[in-house]
Amino acid sequence: MPISINGADYPLPDDPRVSLLDLLREREGLTGTKLGCNQGACGACTVLLDGERVLSCLTLAVQAEGREVVTIEGLTGDGEELHPLQQAFIDHDGFQCGYCTPGQICSAIAMAQELRRGDPSHVTADLASGPNGPTREEIRERMSGNLCRCGAHNGIVEAIEVLLAGEAA
Amino acid sequence: MTPFAYRSAANCAEALSLGTGGDVRFLGGGTNLVDLLRQNVESAAQLVDVSRLSGSIDETDNGSLLIGASVTNSALAAHPLVRSRYPMLSRALLAGASAQIRNMATVGGNVMQRTRCVYFYDADGARCNKRQPGSGCDAIGGFNRYHAILGASQDCIATHPSDMCVALVALDALVHLDGPDGQRTMPLAGFHQLPGTHPEIETVLQPGELITAIELPPATTATTNSEYRKVRDRSSYAFALIAVAGGLEVVDGKVADVRIALGGVAAKPWRAERAEAALRGSPATRANFMAAAAEELAPAQPLDGNAFKIGLVQRTIAAVLTSLAGDQA
Ligand SMILES: Cc1cc2nc3c(=O)[nH]c(=O)nc-3n(C[C@H](O)[C@H](O)[C@H](O)COP(=O)(O)OP(=O)(O)OC[C@H]3O[C@@H](n4cnc5c(N)ncnc54)[C@H](O)[C@@H]3O)c2cc1C
Ligand code: SF4
Ligand code: FES
Ligand code: FES
Numbered sequence: 001m002p003i004s005i006n007g008a009d010y011p012l013p014d015d016p017r018v019s020l021l022d023l024l025r026e027r028e029g030l031t032g033t034k035l036g037c038n039q040g041a042c043g044a045c046t047v048l049l050d051g052e053r054v055l056s057c058l059t060l061a062v063q064a065e066g067r068e069v070v071t072i073e074g075l076t077g078d079g080e081e082l083h084p085l086q087q088a089f090i091d092h093d094g095f096q097c098g099y100c101t102p103g104q105i106c107s108a109i110a111m112a113q114e115l116r117r118g119d120p121s122h123v124t125a126d127l128a129s130g131p132n133g134p135t136r137e138e139i140r141e142r143m144s145g146n147l148c149r150c151g152a153h154n155g156i157v158e159a160i161e162v163l164l165a166g167e168a169a
Numbered sequence: 170m171t172p173f174a175y176r177s178a179a180n181c182a183e184a185l186s187l188g189t190g191g192d193v194r195f196l197g198g199g200t201n202l203v204d205l206l207r208q209n210v211e212s213a214a215q216l217v218d219v220s221r222l223s224g225s226i227d228e229t230d231n232g233s234l235l236i237g238a239s240v241t242n243s244a245l246a247a248h249p250l251v252r253s254r255y256p257m258l259s260r261a262l263l264a265g266a267s268a269q270i271r272n273m274a275t276v277g278g279n280v281m282q283r284t285r286c287v288y289f290y291d292a293d294g295a296r297c298n299k300r301q302p303g304s305g306c307d308a309i310g311g312f313n314r315y316h317a318i319l320g321a322s323q324d325c326i327a328t329h330p331s332d333m334c335v336a337l338v339a340l341d342a343l344v345h346l347d348g349p350d351g352q353r354t355m356p357l358a359g360f361h362q363l364p365g366t367h368p369e370i371e372t373v374l375q376p377g378e379l380i381t382a383i384e385l386p387p388a389t390t391a392t393t394n395s396e397y398r399k400v401r402d403r404s405s406y407a408f409a410l411i412a413v414a415g416g417l418e419v420v421d422g423k424v425a426d427v428r429i430a431l432g433g434v435a436a437k438p439w440r441a442e443r444a445e446a447a448l449r450g451s452p453a454t455r456a457n458f459m460a461a462a463a464e465e466l467a468p469a470q471p472l473d474g475n476a477f478k479i480g481l482v483q484r485t486i487a488a489v490l491t492s493l494a495g496d497q498a
Contacts, residue, residue, distance in 0.1 A: 016175035016216070019203070039204050046269055052243075055269045058203045062175050063196075063218060111268065119247045122263040122405065127252040144405035145267025 001066040005030065006074025013061050020064055021045045021056035024071060032072035032102045036147075043146035046103035047071050053110035072102035075109070085109060088159040096150035104146045108160045111142045115164070134164035170206050177218040181347060181381060187217045189349060189377045195219045197239065197278030200270050205283065209292045210300055219379065220275055226250070232387035238277030238380045242333065243268070245276060254388035257395035257414045261336035264399040267406050277380040280334060280344065280360070281372070284327035284436070285408055287312065298324045299368040313474040315410065318466075318482075320435040325368030326472060329361055329437050330408050336397055338438040339414040339430035341386050348378030357383070361437030371436070391416035391426040398489050399432070400481060409433040411482050415489035419453045419497040427490070429465075431482060441465045444486065453494045455487055462486040 002009040005028065013023055021038075024030040024047070036044030038057045045057040048070040056069075075083040085105050088094065095101045115138065118130035123141045131138050139157050148156065175196075178184035188195060192214035196202055199220075205211040224239035226248050234250060245251060246262035262271065288295035288307040296305035308316055308326055316326040334357065342357045360372050374380070385392075395416035401407040412432035418425040427448050429441035444465035451457050462483040469479050491498055 016173060017170050017206075038207070040200055040266075040270060043267065043269060049272075052272045053269045054273050055200070058198075058200050058270075058273065060175065060196075060199060060203060060216075062177075063199065063220065065177070107269065114268070117247075119243070120252065120259065120263060121268075122260075124263075127256050127259055141405055142268055145269045 003061065003064045003066070004068045006070055012065055016060055016062045018061045019057055020047070020049075020059040020061045020069065023061040024056060024069075030071055030073055034099055034102055036100070036103075041147075042100070042103075043107060044100050044103040046107045046146065048106055048110055051110070051113070053107050070106070072106060075105070083109075085159070085163055088163045089156070092159040092162065093152065093155035094159040095148075095152050095155070100146060100148045100150075100152075104143070104148070104156055107143060107146045108156075111139070111160075112164055112167075114142070134161060136161060139164075170209070171212045173206070173213045174215040175218065176215065177221060179221065181222060181379065184217055184219050184222060184379055185347060185349070185377065187215075188379060190215075193217060193377070195277070195379060197275035197281075198241070198270075198273035199278075200266075200274050201278060201282045205290075208290060210290060219277065222381075224275070229384075234385040236276055236383045236385070238382055239275050242266070242271040242274040242276070242279060245333075246271065253393070255336070255340055255385060255392050255395065257339060257392070257397045257416060258333070258336040258385075260397035261332040261399075261412070261414060264397060264409075264412070265332040276333070276383055279331055280337075280357070280380060280383070281374070282329075282331055283371070285315065285330045286327040289327065299327060299364075299371075302367070302369050310473070313472045315408065315433070316472055316475055317435045318469040318471050318475060318478050319431075319439055320363040320437070321470065322364045322366065322368070324366055325364035325436070327364070327368065327436055328433055329371075329435070330433075331438065332397070332399060332409060332412060332432060334361070334438040335412055335430045335432035336414045337383060337385075338440050339395070339416060339428040340392055341428075343384040343386075344380060345382040345384060346374065346378050347381045348375055350375070350378075352381075354384070357438075358440050364436050368436075389426060390418035391428050394418060394493055395428065396489055396493060398485055400485060411478050411485060413482070413485045413489050415486065415493055417453070417490055417493035419494050422452055422497065424448045424451055424453050424457075429486060429490075431465075431486075434469075434478065434482060441486070443467075448490075453490075453498050455491045455498065458487040458490040459483060 036042035416428035
């Protein structure tokens with residue numbers, strides 16, 4: 001079975017050592033997803049796998065067989081120039097060099113879904129009732145797996161906060 | 170990375186038949202194993218992917234919770250029964266790694282994850298008895314802020330890095346195994362081994378043996394009134410310096426039941442049995458919590474870089490139990 005990437009089928013690599021990240025970047029030319037640490041510590045390589053955020057550097061491509069991968073290139077729908085979150089990052093200075101941005105955005109999209117589902121986080125006060133909405137504190141904790149070496153975190157959190165507040169309204 | 174073959178197992182029987190033979194490794198989410206293979210700390214001839222084995226969380230007839238080994242850390246943390254009956258377990262999971270890693274990491278892989286000792290990881294530059302038996306230990310006399318204060322040996326002072334396992338040990342969890350010699354079930358507290366003269370042997374798991382499930386005994390007041398406190402160098406996405414899983418039941422001002430397990434102090438999740446024994450039946454006061462914690466830490470052997478852990482663990486135990494006692498203290 002192939003791997004679906006942004007809706008199109010791609011063959012599995014012959015060598016099982018190839019990471020999902022290398023498959024995307026080196027073999028399929030999808031260079032939006034970034035290589036940072038290659039060891040799980042930075043989040044630059046975050047993609048969506050069957051809708052949930054994962055690290056493509058620690059995923060073997062063969063493990064994605066028959067599953068759906070969505071990368072930064074696949075976020076926008078037909079005729080849409082930018083995903084609303086991409087626009088929010090521009091509006092709120094959510095990046096400087098932009099290297100961490102694709103990972104931040106994929107991560108935030110899945111994070112919003114986790115919040116809507118009511119999944120708790122480390123800072124959720126009441127485990128039983130779940131998170132108390134997309135507060136700054138919740139967003140910061142939930143986005144802690146995505147580092148930004150330029151220190152654009154304030155803008156990143158603001159972009160996500162404004163977008164989610166708009167959604168809830 | 171040396172070349173390896175990859176097979177995905179559809180069920181437990183297939184995993185076991187593929188898993189026999191030399192140099193075969195089971196693969197969960199890959200968050201530890203892929204990293205170790207890439208850094209040439211480990212090598213394997215074949216990986217058998219067990220992350221697609223059925224991963225469900227089921228309540229048994231007697232009220233236990235049976236958790237499949239391939240359940241992800243995220244799914245376990247978010248499960249309603251874990252949140253309500255065993256909150257220390259949700260808390261421990263949510264305090265570990267990042268959302269992305271928790272989505273990938275499996276319960277079986279979390280139990281089996283290897284130490285984060287930097288010398289263990291440095292295959293080209295450091296001596297490490299765990300990686301290469303007999304080569305020496307560069308952590309002794311080196312950077313050992315994160316290393317063990319209890320149960321270490323002359324040959325290895327590494328800690329087990331899991332948050333989840335600390336809560337599981339406090340909850341009296343059982344681990345279900347299946348292998349070439351059949352199935353067996355044992356307390357998780359006896360699963361991880363102290364280093365002694367063989368730090369390369371970390372658990373009682375036999376070659377080809379697979380973790381199939383974790384079982385949590387029925388909830389009690391002390392599992393429900395529980396929390397997990399992790400102290401680390403930054404407030405998120407960092408391994409523990411030390412951690413305390415605590416559970417408490419107070420009746421008439423006295424400790425009726427207590428659970429304490431410690432992370433970041435030893436090569437295994439450390440059940441604080443001495444402290445628990447000292448507290449059972451005693452008045453639930455902060456002074457008693459401190460005294461019991463001191464008793465647990467009495468045999469501690471600090472290193473150059475981690476003597477601070479002794480006091481930190483004691484104060485954290487007292488803080489957790491005081492918080493759990495609430496206005497009953
Ligand atoms: C940047 C980073 C930060 C982290 N921070 C934390 C933290 O703060 N707290 C924490 O607790 N952890 C942390 N972790 C570790 C993480 O929790 C583990 O890597 C993860 O739980 C391992 O699970 P896995 O399914 O990915 O295992 P894998 O990497 O797939 O496997 C790990 C080991 O388990 C074996 N294995 C897997 N499944 C089974 C099975 N069913 N039976 C027998 N053996 C099996 C494998 O052969 C391998 O030896 C962090 C990891 C990273 C990369
Ligand atoms: S503490 Fe253990 S894992 Fe670390 S270098 Fe020494 S022997 Fe290796
Ligand atoms: S490149 Fe994957 S986490 Fe850094
Ligand atoms: S914008 Fe440069 S790393 Fe985040």
